Amino acid sequence: MHGFLFYRQKPIDRYIVDFYCPKLRLVIEVDGDSHNTDEAMVNDTAREEILSNMGLNFLRYDDLEVKKNIGNVLLSIEDFVLAKK
Numbered sequence: 001m002h003g004f005l006f007y008r009q010k011p012i013d014r015y016i017v018d019f020y021c022p023k024l025r026l027v028i029e030v031d032g033d034s035h036n037t038d039e040a041m042v043n044d045t046a047r048e049e050i051l052s053n054m055g056l057n058f059l060r061y062d063d064l065e066v067k068k069n070i071g072n073v074l075l076s077i078e079d080f081v082l083a084k085k
Contacts, residue, residue, distance in 0.1 A: 024080075029058065029059070061079060
């Protein structure tokens with residue numbers, strides 16, 4: 001997107017993120033139903049805090065949003081990319 005390279009299933013520290021753009025220090029996570037439990041939400045929050053403390057930015061989307069409204073998801077990502085460009 002706009003010349004930025006994104007990696008899929010990228011290991012960072014002890015985690016694997018769904019998508020990562022090193023130049024933007026951007027992590028994109030797509031969360032399915034397994035992320036809707038109390039335990040998963042606590043784990044996701046802790047994980048995001050650790051990675052954010054490493055200077056990473058996060059965009060998080062529900063998998064249904066990606067499946068049903070990919071256009072708006074891509075526009076949201078593009079807005080972030082253009083703001084950081």
